[in-house]
Amino acid sequence: MGKNKKYALLDTDFLYKSHLARNEAGHTLAEHSKQVYVFCSDDFKARQSIASLTKPINCISILGVFYKLMKMGHDKTEMQEYYDRLSAFLKNQTEYRVWSFSGHQRIRVPIMQVLDDIYDEKFQLLKNGDLQYIK
Numbered sequence: 001m002g003k004n005k006k007y008a009l010l011d012t013d014f015l016y017k018s019h020l021a022r023n024e025a026g027h028t029l030a031e032h033s034k035q036v037y038v039f040c041s042d043d044f045k046a047r048q049s050i051a052s053l054t055k056p057i058n059c060i061s062i063l064g065v066f067y068k069l070m071k072m073g074h075d076k077t078e079m080q081e082y083y084d085r086l087s088a089f090l091k092n093q094t095e096y097r098v099w100s101f102s103g104h105q106r107i108r109v110p111i112m113q114v115l116d117d118i119y120d121e122k123f124q125l126l127k128n129g130d131l132q133y134i135k
Contacts, residue, residue, distance in 0.1 A: 058127060059127065059128050059129035060125070060129045061129040061130060061131075062086065063096060063098075063114060063118075063131055064125050064129045064130075064131065066079055066082075066083060066115060066118055067118050067123060067125050067131060068125070070118055070119055076115065076119040079115065079119075080115065083115045087111050087112070090111070093111065094110065094111055095108040095109060095110055095111060096108070096109055096111060096114050097109075098114070098123065098130065098131045098132065098133065099126070099130055099131065099132035099133065100132075100133060101132075101133040101134065101135070103132055106130075114131075117133075118131075120135075121135070122134060122135040
């Protein structure tokens with residue numbers, strides 16, 4: 001994993017741990033936060049090989065982190081700062097690949113559209129960590 005993605009992962013990992021600490025201080029953890037997700041890489045082939053193991057492993061990608069945080073109740077304005085930092089680190093990347101609604105192909109989506117689509121609840125998080133359009 002490149003150093004830029006490592007930094008972005010650490011940044012979002014800090015945010016995730018902050019969320020958990022905030023909940024331990026008297027808030028109730030939502031049911032979905034009781035599962036453990038393994039950061040499987042932002043490399044598609046690496047995630048596919050892990051997802052094909054016989055034991056089920058919940059993988060997560062860097063985009064999946066934003067999806068999970070949205071599901072945990074973090075609003076878009078709070079997440080925009082972190083998403084912008086990730087985008088700034090990936091200067092040469094202008095698109096992400098996500099699965100189409102049919103699930104038969106991965107399509108290119110502009111980076112700035114992905115966060116909007118996450119918060120418009122247009123995705124589901126797959127076991128391999130990828131996002132797939134559901135709307």
